[in-house]
Amino acid sequence: MTVLKIAIAGASGRMGRMLAETILASADTTLTGALDVAAAPAIGTDVTGFLGKNSGVLITSALADGLADADFLIDFTRPEGTLEHLAYCASHGIKMIIGTTGFDAAGKAAIAAAAEQTAIVFAPNMSVGVNVTMKLLEMAAKSFAEGYDIEIIEAHHRMKVDAPSGTALQMGEVIAKAVGRDLDEVGVFARHGVTGERDPSSIGFATIRGGDIVGDHTVLFAGIGERIEISHKSSSRVTYAHGSLRAARFLANKTTGLFDMQDVLGLR
CATH class of the missing domain: 3.40.50.720 (NAD(P)-binding Rossmann-like Domain)
Structure with missing residues (x-):
């Protein structure tokens, strides 16, 4: 060996x-x-x-x-x-x-x-589970390219210095590529005040920092009458x-x- x-x-x-x-x-x-x-x-x-x-x-x-x-x-x-x-x-x-x-x-x-x-x-995330999740997101995004709003929510511990997390950004890139968009053009990383109606082509990001959260990521595909959530949570x-x-x-x-x-x- x-x-x-x-x-x-x-x-x-x-x-x-x-x-x-x-x-x-x-x-x-x-x-x-x-x-x-x-x-x-x-x-x-x-x-x-x-x-x-x-x-x-x-x-x-x-x-x-x-x-x-x-x-x-x-x-x-x-x-x-x-x-x-x-x-x-x-x-x-x-x-x-x-x-x-x-x-x-x-x-x-x-x-x-x-x-x-x-x-x-x-890779921004070495977890086997996260990377299998990336594949699931690629598959899901192709089916939800039209009529579904896409939001990515991530949470990490208070000591993390970058936001959104590298994993969240990779999720956004995987989804954007699957639906034929450029994340640099459609990514929305902050909302405040009167923002107007949501652009249906956008991919939104929300960031949470607190405590000792190792790493939680959820992608929300929100349609009319239903929503689909694909999540990965790290406990260690x-x-x-x-x-x-x-x-x-x-x-x-x-x-x-x-x-x-x-x-x-x-x-x-």
Whole structure:
């Protein structure tokens, strides 16, 4: 059995800790490195110390040290940090699984360019359930393209810094493509005051932030006399960790290329 050598970014954060725990529990993966920002209090400590056990992997801010033995980097941090990691990984042939959200067009272009040097899975949500939901939304949207108003409602914890969530935006993009629209033209991200009647071609977004909500997404297709709701609710970050490891296994025999979770799960 081939053992995948994986490093994680944002190692002392909530997602980083979940990744560390999941990698250690998987028979075909080993944790070889842990990165965090230089100001993080956990720098220099064992990455699994929070579990009451020592892995021998210390959290570092030095890319050369944290990635020295890694074949893969799983990154759920911030765009600026991920892009720094991306440049290093591309030049050193380290494959990446990117779950970071909030990239602008230039950031997405940088990821696409890096995929010419190394293999990358880039998805705003690594959950298997969410990505199956994306496929269901594509199918549903084709049937509800006319006569149904489309609204996307998402809720996350109070610490999330971008809105709408990357997952909500991906849902909007999947739906818009399925019905032949451009999300940049039909997306409505705020409503206030006298807005007038709803444009039937629009795709609306509503954002909720509060407490410790891991991630809830609902797409509402509202017609006359009926409404259809397709929802996904996350109760634990472990779903993202499991999806990330599936992505790493998918990349094991790839050298270059840009992929997403639809590719990983064979849903194309």
